[in-house]
Amino acid sequence: MSRLGKYTRRAFLGLGVAAAGGLAVGYYFYQKPYANPLDAKKAEGETPFNPYVMVDADNTITIIAPRAEMGQGVHTTLAALVAEELEVPLEQVVVEHGPSSPAYYNSSMLEESAPFPFYDESVLAEMARGSMKIVAKFLGLNMTGGSSSMTDAFVKMREAGYAAKYVLVKAAAEHFGTSEENLTLADGAITDNASGKSVTYGKLARKAAAISPPSEMKLKKAKDWKILGKSQKRVELKEKVTGGQIFGIDVQLPDMLYGTVKMAPRKGVSIKSYDKTEALAIPGVKDVVEIKTIAGEGLGVIATNTWAAFKGAEALEVEWDDPLSLQNTDQMWSALENALTQEATFELGGTGSDAEVFTSIPESEAVSVQYRVPFLAHATMEPMNATAQHDGGTIRVWTGTQAPGLIQSVVSSHFDMDSADIDVTTTRLGGGFGRRLEVDFTLYAAVIAEATAPHPVKVTWTREEDTQHDTYRPMAIGEFKGQVTPDGTLKTMDMHVASPSIIQSVMPRIFPGISPAGPDNTVLDGAFNQPLDVENIRCQAHVADLQVPLGFWRSVGNSINGFFHESFMDEAAHKAGKDPLEFRLAHLTSDEFLPAREVLKRVAEMSGWGTPLPAGKGRGIAHVLSFGTWTAQVVQVDVTDNTVTIEEVWAAADPGIVLDPGMFKDQIMSGINFGLSQALGQEITWADGQVEQANFDTYDAMRMYQAPKITIELLENSPRMGGAGEPGTPPSTPALANAIFAATGKRIRQMPLSNEIDFI
Amino acid sequence: MYPKIPLTVNGQKQEIEADPEMPLLWALRDIMDIKGPKFGCGVAACGACTVLIDGEAVRSCSQPVGEVEGEITTIEGISQGDELHAVQQAWMKHSVPQCGYCQSGQIMAAVALLEENPDPSDEDISDAMTNLCRCGTYPKIKVAIKDAAQTLGA
DSSP states (O other), X not given: OOSSTTOOHHHHHHHHHHHHHHHHHHHHHHHSOOOOHHHHHOOTTEEEEETTEEEETTOOEEEEOOSOOSSSOHHHHHHHHHHHHHTOOGGGEEXXXXXXXXXXXXXXXXXGGSSSOTTOOOHHHHHHHHHHXXXXXXXXXXXXXXXXXXXXXXXHHHHHHHHHHHHXXXXXXXHHTSOGGGXXXXXXXXXXXXTXXXXXXXXXXXXXXXXXXXXXXXXXXXXXXSSTTSOOOOTTHHHHHTTOSXXXXXXXXXXXXEEEEEEOSSTTOEEEEEEOHHHHTSTTEEEEEEEEOXXXXXXXXXXXXXXXXXXXXXXXXXXXXXXOSOOSHXXXXXXXXXXXXXXXXXXXXXXXXXXXXXXXOOGGGXXXXXXXXXXXXXXXXXXXXXXXXXXXXXXXXXXXXSOHHHHHXXXXXXXXXXXXXXXXXXXXXXXXXXXXXXXXXXXHHHHHHHHHTTSOEEEEOOHHXXXXXXXXXXXXXXXXXXXXXXXXXXXXXXXEEEEOOHHHHHHHHHOXXXXXXXXXXXXXXXXXXXXXXXXXXXXXXXXXXXXXXXXXXXXXXXXXXXXXXXXXXHHHHHHHTOOHHHHHHHTXXXXXXXXXXXXXXXXXXXXXXXXXXXXXXXXXXXXXXXXXXXXXXXXXXXXXXXXXXXXXXEEEEEOSSOSOHHHHHHHHHHHHHHHHHHHTTOOBOEETTEESOOSTXXXXXXXXXXXXXXXXXXXXXXXXXXXXXXXXXXXXXXXXXXXXXXXHSOOOOBSXXXXXXXXX | OOOXXXXXXXXXXXXXXXXXXXXXXXXXXXXXXXXXXXXXXXXXXXXXTEEEETTEEXXXXXXXXXXXXXXXXXXXXXXXXXXXXXXXXXXXHTTOOSSOTTHHHHHHHHHHXXXXXXXXXXXXXXXXXXXXXXXXOHHHHHHHHHHHHHXXXX
């Protein structure tokens, strides 16, 4: 059975339009490697071997890990890829983020955005993935997201380590006047076995760099790995337990001023009038400036300290000109309900071809339900902030960003400069979750810095500004209908998702030159591309613009459709009179779904699935394949006095290859708690054109007393490598809702679940 | 001009010139360049700014600097030279931090908890540790606190 089914030529052609410019003109550029950005940055005595490895004469070995460290341990595991081949222990290397450069493009970031399921290895699917890789390189996407860092780096960063080792060994052989077989490598030095004499990489560096790099890469076999495959301590661990100044908000520069912003409620709203008299009267406030950018409009306050800036912003009186028609959440729900009655915007995946099948489900065999999820904010612990300085013909920025390349592109466009004249220093990130892929906070800082020049200015948002000016996870409705035949088989599944499009919101903000072509897969991610053996599947998107800025929120569409799809599978199982685990396994019989079957069986064993529980307790199960990682979870709840305690969560995840089991499990744990936090009360709502929530008192997340015990196991059956940061999130909410149903018989189809049942 | 405010921070006496209404957090970060305490919410809801005043955990974002009475200890002041505090060591041993932004506050809250209750139960820990962590490191924080309690009690 073809998994493409009714796959949509339309969709692929659409994608081709986006890619065409890159492909046609891009072929030449794609073949031509980018210049090594370290050549321009190196200090006296440093020898860069390639964009990832630099060795100083004193044997300081620097590895460039050009992805945002926002808690996922990416600096540690990326460095491990290089260190493994370079034969140096992690403790001996210095890990740096490195400069923003297209040389560090992330080829995997867009790979899975082609409209094919992860498990589809057809020629068409591979072609589409290949073309997305080329687009990513062409655009120089130096980005962190989509749980893609390891997939992208797995080969190229090991090769970087190997290439440096290759020339160092050749140089050592010459140095000792012996052959390469007589040398031993350890701890950043090479020993001549015969004489017992050693020479450091640092001493060899100059000579080695003049030797031609290898034409053939002979990477180590996994069984010979010393670092990879084993849990490592994160390279920045000590800084994170001693209050190290590592975050954007910690940047301190000479003669620096401080600032904050008061932005219009959302993009599309402009300043009508404002009075800055009271703000300027606050001691420490120096100036108030207008901000008019592609991301939004508002005012910036400049002061001698952050607190004065906050008070100044509070004292500003602004009247906004708001031409937007959708002012409150009820109107937005109506717009989505209306979209569901319209013809689908596009469809993806699907099997079976006869549309009649979907409209002729007998009432007695039908499961017909509707699910809803609200807008969500990212609520990173570190509020948005950036430091900027106009310095002659250069704008320097320091910030925690997931996309330094986009900062260069957007900031340079705003000031009509060359992107090479925007110098980005990427700090560590106090949480990202997709929010720090955006450029708004850096762009505003760069605009304010024009007024403070030549002084730098650190612009920090209040928590209220952060919550109310996010790029939100969309609200959405899932209308799901299925046919369960009398023998308990799910014969037909018809999925309709009404949602605004993230891509249509993001593209004009960050790639104003490129119009989004083709379908926005994120609307259906987690629905159209799930492993499922069902005779007739249809998955349609009904896109409606809700006039709200949208962004990538940890696991993106999977956070929405994972809840819909896996709640629905539970409801279908109960309609069939089957155990939800057995029911899932019965619809996962294709060979390529083996990883799904295995993680489900494993998590069932871990959780004691099927064993009796006392009254008031229940277990729920869910499986979502996202970002290439197959993830099954069981949640166990206790419901006493109509109040839910999330007692325990078990997870089994299969990313194909596990490069660091400790770090990977930490990400799954984090993803679970991030996902469950939504259920406990997260909801962004609009009234009179403004977000109603403001701080952690109205938009909170899970706290210690609510945190379940979590047990995680990792499997390696999947044929391709998957990501770590996001796959833990999608199955958590349906598993929780299914557990509450098992404990109480109450089916909750709307997030946050706390609107219908209390949590401790 | 503002009056001089005398403060003792991490054992050092100093005087700063600031609006007495300014929260201690911003006096530490923007005036004294002590960046361990972090800004998270400004309304004492998240605990990222937690410091000790005479050993008691205080959310410095909501504590006017002019009203501070007692000695202030930030995360920069809990280790003895190169030797980290037992709580910091436990945090490293169990690889607690992910993004790390809330962890200064978490560690300070844990230090205060163990001062008051050297052998806390799970429930004691949940009651005392109300700081927010968006990376969801709570299970590891709990394990690390129990480990540190053993080290300190030994």
